[in-house]
Amino acid sequence: MIAESGHYALVLALALALIQSVVPLIGARLGDAALMNVARSTALAQLLFVGASFTALVMLHVNSDFSVANVYENSHSMKPLLYKITGVWGNHEGSMLLWVSILALFGGLVASFGNNLPLSLRAHVLAVQAWIASAFYLFILMTSNPFLRIVNPPIEGRDLNPVLQDIGLAVHPPMLYLGYVGFSISFSFAIAALMEGRIDAAWARWVRPWTLVAWIFLTLGIAMGSYWAYYELGWGGWWFWDPVENASLMPWLAGTALLHSALVMEKRNALKVWTILLSILTFSLSLLGTFLVRSGVITSVHAFATDPTRGVFILLILCLFIGGSLSLFAGRATSLKQGGLFAPISREGALVLNNLLLTVACAVVLFGTLYPLAMEMLADFKMSVGAPFYNLTFAPLFVLLLLAVPFGPMLAWKRGDLLGVMQRLLAAGVAGLVVVAIVWAWVRGGSALAPLAIGLGVFVIAGAVTDLVERTGLVRLPFATVLHRARGLPRSAWGTAFAHAGLGVALIGIVCETTWNSEYIATMKPNDVAHVAGYDLKLDGLFQRQGPNYREMIAEFRISRDGEAVTVMTPSKRSFTTRGSSTTEAALLTRGASQLYVSLGDATAEGAIAVRIYHKPLVLLIWWGPVLMAFGGVLSLSDRRLRVGAPKPARAKQRLQPAE
Amino acid sequence: MTRKQRRMTIIGGSLAVLALAAALVLNALRDSIVFFSTPTMVAEKHVEPGKRFRLGGLVQPGSLQRGDNLAVTFEVADGNAKLPVAFKGILPDLFREGQGVVAEGALDANGVFKADTVLAKHDETYMPKDVADALKKQGHWKDDYGAQSSATQASGTQASGAAKPAATTAQGNPQGAVR
Numbered sequence: 122m123i124a125e126s127g128h129y130a131l132v133l134a135l136a137l138a139l140i141q142s143v144v145p146l147i148g149a150r151l152g153d154a155a156l157m158n159v160a161r162s163t164a165l166a167q168l169l170f171v172g173a174s175f176t177a178l179v180m181l182h183v184n185s186d187f188s189v190a191n192v193y194e195n196s197h198s199m200k201p202l203l204y205k206i207t208g209v210w211g212n213h214e215g216s217m218l219l220w221v222s223i224l225a226l227f228g229g230l231v232a233s234f235g236n237n238l239p240l241s242l243r244a245h246v247l248a249v250q251a252w253i254a255s256a257f258y259l260f261i262l263m264t265s266n267p268f269l270r271i272v273n274p275p276i277e278g279r280d281l282n283p284v285l286q287d288i289g290l291a292v293h294p295p296m297l298y299l300g301y302v303g304f305s306i307s308f309s310f311a312i313a314a315l316m317e318g319r320i321d322a323a324w325a326r327w328v329r330p331w332t333l334v335a336w337i338f339l340t341l342g343i344a345m346g347s348y349w350a351y352y353e354l355g356w357g358g359w360w361f362w363d364p365v366e367n368a369s370l371m372p373w374l375a376g377t378a379l380l381h382s383a384l385v386m387e388k389r390n391a392l393k394v395w396t397i398l399l400s401i402l403t404f405s406l407s408l409l410g411t412f413l414v415r416s417g418v419i420t421s422v423h424a425f426a427t428d429p430t431r432g433v434f435i436l437l438i439l440c441l442f443i444g445g446s447l448s449l450f451a452g453r454a455t456s457l458k459q460g461g462l463f464a465p466i467s468r469e470g471a472l473v474l475n476n477l478l479l480t481v482a483c484a485v486v487l488f489g490t491l492y493p494l495a496m497e498m499l500a501d502f503k504m505s506v507g508a509p510f511y512n513l514t515f516a517p518l519f520v521l522l523l524l525a526v527p528f529g530p531m532l533a534w535k536r537g538d539l540l541g542v543m544q545r546l547l548a549a550g551v552a553g554l555v556v557v558a559i560v561w562a563w564v565r566g567g568s569a570l571a572p573l574a575i576g577l578g579v580f581v582i583a584g585a586v587t588d589l590v591e592r593t594g595l596v597r598l599p600f601a602t603v604l605h606r607a608r609g610l611p612r613s614a615w616g617t618a619f620a621h622a623g624l625g626v627a628l629i630g631i632v633c634e635t636t637w638n639s640e641y642i643a644t645m646k647p648n649d650v651a652h653v654a655g656y657d658l659k660l661d662g663l664f665q666r667q668g669p670n671y672r673e674m675i676a677e678f679r680i681s682r683d684g685e686a687v688t689v690m691t692p693s694k695r696s697f698t699t700r701g702s703s704t705t706e707a708a709l710l711t712r713g714a715s716q717l718y719v720s721l722g723d724a725t726a727e728g729a730i731a732v733r734i735y736h737k738p739l740v741l742l743i744w745w746g747p748v749l750m751a752f753g754g755v756l757s758l759s760d761r762r763l764r765v766g767a768p769k770p771a772r773a774k775q776r777l778q779p780a781e
Numbered sequence: 782m783t784r785k786q787r788r789m790t791i792i793g794g795s796l797a798v799l800a801l802a803a804a805l806v807l808n809a810l811r812d813s814i815v816f817f818s819t820p821t822m823v824a825e826k827h828v829e830p831g832k833r834f835r836l837g838g839l840v841q842p843g844s845l846q847r848g849d850n851l852a853v854t855f856e857v858a859d860g861n862a863k864l865p866v867a868f869k870g871i872l873p874d875l876f877r878e879g880q881g882v883v884a885e886g887a888l889d890a891n892g893v894f895k896a897d898t899v900l901a902k903h904d905e906t907y908m909p910k911d912v913a914d915a916l917k918k919q920g921h922w923k924d925d926y927g928a929q930s931s932a933t934q935a936s937g938t939q940a941s942g943a944a945k946p947a948a949t950t951a952q953g954n955p956q957g958a959v960r
Contacts, residue, residue, distance in 0.1 A: 477798045503816065
């Protein structure tokens with residue numbers, strides 16, 4: 122019964138979404154408040170039914186009901202409870218259900234917290250949300266129903282792909298989807314603004330928190346996925362420029378640009394048309410990502426079984442939404458009023474530069490992702506575009522961006538003083554150069570690029586700190602005044618500083634890891650000792666252990682440094698009998714931000730085992746950077762002026778009254 | 782500054798950045814693209830030594846030989862031609878004789894493909910898409926692969942797209958065991 126109820130709830134959600142797609146728009150056309158308010162109820166009811174449907178699937182997985190195909194194919198009765206739950210979205214059908222659940226969640230949030238939105242704007246936004254939802258409900262019900270039954274239920278399931286049996290699956294996909302799908306809100310707001318033909322600074326103030334929430338989750342989701350790949354795949358790589366990774370990076374780049382351009386629109390009422398376009402593009406890239414992942418058109422480490430009808434269906438959704446929204450944009454954009462003026466050297470100018478570089482970097486990634494596909498279809502030869510391509514294209518653009526980052530927050534709105542900013546950034550620049558000199562002297566020769574890149578990272582961090590110092594008057598003023606000013610500083614200023622510093626931190630981590638990574642690969646017998654980066658690793662022995670649904674072979678390494686015992690590391694290799702496959706569980710030793718990484722290869726007949734040992738200096742900075750960025754985002758979100766439902770000043774209220 | 786001047790400045794700046802990006806992309810396309818070949822294509826086209834490419838095919842049964850210090854040699858075949866491959870390092874978990882494989886590297890002077898990366902999937906029924914397409918094109922697609930792939934389709938589960946790690950890569954080490 123549970124499966125049927127879940128299926129039925131999903132059909133009801135589709136019906137509600139169809140009502141929500143049409144009725145509020147009629148209400149807006151007629152100026153009928155009751156009809157417009159239908160959207161609010163249907164959005165909440167949709168959330169309820171999709172939630173019920175999702176819960177049903179979770180219950181089926183938890184109960185190991187193998188009469189349901191989805192459970193049979195992805196679960197096993199011996200699987201730990203956590204993986205029974207996370208396995209729900211560790212497959213195509215379940216992950217699409219998670220996708221629509223999160224979409225419904227965002228719709229419900231707009232419905233509940235959007236009370237301060239003008240009625241017709243809210244009606245339009247929720248209607249657009251419902252269009253997206255209807256398309257994806259149809260997709261699930263027609264091509265990927267997770268509730269299908271099997272006629273002759275088997276006794277035992279086929280188990281979840283072993284690489285996915287990890288805590289990473291509990292965190293990474295939901296976070297990523299909260300990001301992807303969260304951008305649907307800014308998309309809906311953009312379409313609503315185009316349909317209403319009205320857009321102002323207040324619009325940007327409503328859109329920014331939603332974009333920020335999506336951006337925070339996407340940032341954390343990408344970082345989490347990268348760390349998961351790093352410790353699970355067993356060879357210490359953390360970014361592969363894989364098409365599916367690019368599919369998550371592109372909305373992130375566009376979303377970052379959107380955050381910044383919405384700022385200009387909110388503060389200065391400029392860049393309206395561009396902000397609308399970016400909102401559309403960001404969500405279009407999220408949809409493109411869904412298409413790339415779900416249709417199987419790409420050869421990817423994320424590849425999965427493909428079904429052509431799914432690909433065609435998603436391509437249709439993609440064309441409909443991207444094509445439709447861009448046509449609407451082309452038709453309506455010119456009717457939007459022009460905003461305020463600004464000089465090229467100004468905060469607005471800096472944000473335009475930021476947008477330019479981010480969107481062009483995004484376009485480069487898009488090119489690198491789609492070019493091999495296009496060549497395969499048009500010229501019929503296969504190729505791959507990998508890290509070397511992105512190092513030559515994406516990296517230089519990002520270097521330019523990072524050079525400009527410290528200048529942005531220091532320039533004044535409207536007309537800035539570049540020379541003055543340069544003077545104030547002198548200390549940061551000197552700090553960067555000093556670090557370049559120190560690192561250069563320390564490594565004595567070698568590539569000049571690494572010290573320069575680290576210097577750039579330090580410059581970005583120092584620039585962020587300088588901005589805070591300037592604003593609080595840390596050096597000039599007495600301490601009590603500084604404290605007072607620091608408390609009075611808008612949270613968003615702190616947010617900016619943390620997010621920008623996070624960029625620098627991540628850059629330093631990336632450069633250190635790629636440049637000074639030491640690696641040792643060999644076959645080791647018990648009592649052999651490996652020497653890596655000052656550590657001595659002695660293989661004590663190999664032993665077997667039985668896990669809940671796997672057998673594992675564990676190697677015990679005794680780690681010492683300069684003769685002193687440090688710890689014992691136990692990397693293992695698990696073999697899962699149901700799927701006949703195995704995974705490598707790396708062992709990690711964290712020292713500060715650096716890590717020692719040990720993973721196992723195959724065992725030979727003579728009792729020896731192939732071993733990979735890496736020392737990765739400052740590798741954790743790669744993920745601390747994004748965490749800092751997300752923290753900056755959270756700070757900025759808690760800023761008074763963005764708080765959802767915050768009382769508006771009376772003056773703003775008058776301006777926001779519906780035009781009619 | 783008037784609206785027109787501002788617009789011209791922005792358009793000028795955009796064009797400059799776009800031109801820069803286009804130059805970077807064209808430059809990168811010249812030498813950072815890696816092409817995919819099968820042993821037949823290598824035999825026909827005479828690829829020069831030292832040029833990097835991706836080699837795909839099936840690991841010839843009985844050809845795998847393990848040497849000292851993690852050195853491995855095996856042959857990659859596609860039905861018409863075979864190519865010897867040398868690799869040093871740990872092979873991925875699901876590297877098997879008779880299974881599909883993709884290796885990246887270059888030919889040496891003796892016509893041996895020196896691989897520095899070997900890719901295989903974390904899956905018992907896996908066949909790399911490139912390899913499957915190439916085999917189909919040459920008419921060497923055997924029914925049992927088809928059966929495997931339809932089993933894959935029927936189950937519809939093999940790896941989730943929402944999930945990140947779904948393949949292993951073996952990174953070889955041309956310079957020796959310690960870098």
